[in-house]
Amino acid sequence: MWYAIVLAVGLVLAAIGFVMLKNSIGFIRTSQRAMATVIRLDPVTDSDGTTYKAVFSFRTLTNREIIYYQNGSSRPASWSVGDTAEIAYDAAKPENAKLLTYWGSFVGTIILMAIAAPMLVIGGGYYLLKPFLR
Numbered sequence: 001m002w003y004a005i006v007l008a009v010g011l012v013l014a015a016i017g018f019v020m021l022k023n024s025i026g027f028i029r030t031s032q033r034a035m036a037t038v039i040r041l042d043p044v045t046d047s048d049g050t051t052y053k054a055v056f057s058f059r060t061l062t063n064r065e066i067i068y069y070q071n072g073s074s075r076p077a078s079w080s081v082g083d084t085a086e087i088a089y090d091a092a093k094p095e096n097a098k099l100l101t102y103w104g105s106f107v108g109t110i111i112l113m114a115i116a117a118p119m120l121v122i123g124g125g126y127y128l129l130k131p132f133l134r
Contacts, residue, residue, distance in 0.1 A: 007123025010116045017112035024105055027098065031088035034058040036068060036099070038083045044073045052077035058087050060094045068097050071104070 036058035044051045051073035059065055068087060070079070079085075088105075089097035098104055 003123050003126040005123075006119050007127070010119030010123055013112050013116035014120060017109045017116060020112065021106065021109040024098075024109065027090070028088055028100070028105060031098075032061060032091045032094075033100070034060065034087050034089065035084050036087040038079045038081050038085075039067075040081060041077050041079065042069075042073075049075065051075040054079040054083075056085070056087065056099075058089075058097075060089065061091070064094060066094045066097065068099075070099070071107070 036056035038054045039057045040055045041052040042055055044053055052075065053073040054070040054077070056068040056070070057065060058068065066089065086100040087097050088100050089095075103110070
């Protein structure tokens with residue numbers, strides 16, 4: 001019974017991960033590109049101490065300046081003021097942007113697949129090997 005639940009949850013997570021992958025690839029294919037520059041590092045303080053979140057600035061094709069806040073923060077800072085990175089944005093809604101890094105583009109898919117893979121192996125492996133275990 002538990003193996004069926006583990007397998008079912010793994011399949012659902014994998015399916016959601018594939019949909020997120022498809023959406024990310026679609027966004028990257030249809031988006032506009034710009035070079036973004038780190039304009040400052042915002043400190044984020046919590047019980048573990050202070051981490052730093054990069055704040056980027058970029059200009060759209062219509063010369064509109066957009067401020068983009070990095071999703072995660074780190075210690076030490078991943079970026080320095082003045083660093084540049086390529087960014088993809090939706091031309092209709094430039095606030096909807098993503099850093100064109102592997103982690104920035106596929107973080108949701110990576111996390112879901114990392115959780116789903118062992119569940120699929122455990123749940124699916126049980127049913128594949130069940131005939132040999134008797």
